[in-house]
Amino acid sequence: MSGVNAYDIALKLSRKIFLTPRVASLSYIYDEKNQTIDQSIIIYFKAPNSYTAEDVVEFQCHGGIRVANLIMNEVLKLGARVANPGEFTKRAFLNGRIDLSEAEAIQKLIEAKSDSAIKMLSRHLRGELKNFIENARDELLEIISYIEVAIDYAEEDLPQNIEEQIYAKLEKLTNSLEKILKNSKQRDGLLSGFKISIIGKPNVGKSSLLNKLLEYDRAIVSDIAGTTRDTIEEEIKIGTHIVKIIDTAGIREAKDEIEKIGISRSFEAVQNSDIVFAMFDNSKVADREDVEIFEFLKKQEDKKIFYILNKNDLPNKFNRDLIDGAIELNCKEDTSALVERLEEFLSGSFIDDELMLSSSRQIFAVSNALELLKDSYELVKNRELELFAFNLNEAIYHLASITRPFERSEILDSMFSNFCLGK
Ligand SMILES: Nc1nc2c(ncn2[C@@H]2O[C@H](COP(=O)(O)OP(=O)(O)OP(=O)(O)O)[C@@H](O)[C@H]2O)c(=O)[nH]1
Ligand SMILES: [Mg+2]
Structure with missing residues (x-):
């Protein structure tokens, strides 16, 4: 509770005569019929030494939402009202306790x-x-x-x-x-969370990569090209970062209307991400569609692109010169080579002394x-x-x-x- 009446309401609820500022007092909380609701800790912060710079009282009640709700009801009956989102911080600002950047x-x-x-x-x-x-x-x-x-x-x-x-x-x-x-x-991704999209032709193993990173079978994987129809978004933890990862529909010249929509979403996903996992199939000869994906990626100047040559357990047919230095993976077994490189990039994206x-x-x-x-x-x-x-x-x-x-x-x-x- 924050505001001029906070202290009085706290005294009424606890039936105490006074509360010492900044001291945790163990106290029963009473309802209007004098029945106890809970035994809790009450801390009184006397203005201006509080978060909002007004009188603030905090209750630490027992767990679960029910007890907290009962106490809340009593507080409201005694004249308080529910705070709006951000209202405590807004008051802190209006009272000059913090500025907007804080x-x-x-x-x-x-x-x-x-x-x-x-x-x-x-x-x-x-x-x-x-x-x-x-x-x-x-x-x-x-x-x-x-x-x-x-x-x-x-x-x-x-x-x-x-x-x-x-x-x-x-x-x-x-x-x-x-x-x-x-x-x-x-x-920007440092604060808002980095977004990664996985793109490539159908059947290269994009969904297999997503599943392996998540450590469970989130997306359907099959050897039928065009399995993933829509983008799939999940969050994963890489080192000390929580990143959003987006599996997309394989890019090819599709006739099917729904597949076409899915593919346009794949391009959109790339546009909206900070990092791209561009995946190619080691077991297939590179073709025109692969080249088109390269052309598209070349235009994405502001993105960090990781080139991945997947299915390296199968005999090589893909022209390696096309993606010199690509990370070679077997997505069904082990993605650690990619995770290591990603982690390196994420931690390197932060330079401590630059505001x-x-x-x-x-x-x-x-x-x-x-x-x-x-x-x-x-x-x-x-x-x-x-x-x-x-x-x-x-x-x-x-x-x-x-x-x-x-x-x-x-x-x-x-x-x-x-x-x-x-x-
Ligand atoms: N041998 C081998 N097979 C793999 C590997 N990764 C994926 N596959 C297989 O390749 C097939 C396609 O995998 P998906 O993960 O569905 O491929 P996708 O890129 O998501 O395909 P679409 O959703 O159609 O775009 C499946 O049969 C996988 O089991 C790999 O590293 N090695
Ligand atoms: Mg897929």
Whole structure:
């Protein structure tokens, strides 16, 4: 419970005269008819030293949902109401306890898909992203103040090297924003969980690979080409990462309408993933369809592609030169060679000391600010200093939206509604 009446309600429920802040008190909980519901631990956090910066009371009751529900009912009868999703964190923000970058880190922490993600988010929680953004803002303010002095001068009185001086400052800032943006985009999968799609011609062993990775027979495997008709998504743990893996329908020139739809979903799956397992059959001669798959993969510049030559227990007929350095597997028996390479890639995708952004909202804000800064060079060159100052102010506005937005309600509503209930 959080809010001005939280403490009073807790006293009524426990029939206590007082609760010592930050002390775990063992207490019975009573209903309105004076019957005991449970014996539980009550902890009172006195404002402002709590998660929300308001009076907060926590109950640690016995397990199971029933006891908790009974206590909840009594709390509601005494005047409390059920919190909205993310309301505790929203109050923490509104009460100035945390900024938005920290609130987002809390949300992402709950959903984190890897140990490395947790480490990065805990840095955000310690305020590292906030400091980064505030430094950028201070540098922009410095340039603006510089400009404002310049605006007051007549053109001919301006120092000769004013352009270079502004350029130097601007360049430093542009570079650091570009860097954090690049890091964040490249390693997006780190926070949201990497997505891997398995693609290849029919019958190469894609579903066999999925099943082997999951260690149970999730997908139907058969020697009939075109067995998998629709994409199948599952989560697996690779080292300290939870990744989503998508088995797809084999790609070929299909006549069947349903198979065609399945195949277009296979291409979509590749487009939506960070990593591709491209599988070929060692026991067959490479043909036109294999080549077409290569052509398609060549265009997927931003994906990490693992080439796999499957069925290496059978005599080789596939032209190995086509996929030099492919991982050779027998999916029915052992996929460890692939898992090792994947694990290496996943852990290598995280560089400890590089700060990154944690949400598309933050990426959007930095991209907007960066665009404005890039446009500003031209303005300095043309001595359009007023417009230049305006641009920089706009950039500050975008950066501020990451930590403390100027126009709050819209951003806040959309952001906190993504939280899970009770946080
Ligand atoms: N010898 C051998 N057979 C394999 C291997 N991997 C899969 N197979 C067999 O190849 C056949 C096709 O396997 P699937 O996993 O269904 O192939 P798929 O790529 O999912 O095929 P579609 O769903 O039709 O696209 C099955 O009979 C598997 O048992 C392997 O490494 N060695
Ligand atoms: Mg299949």
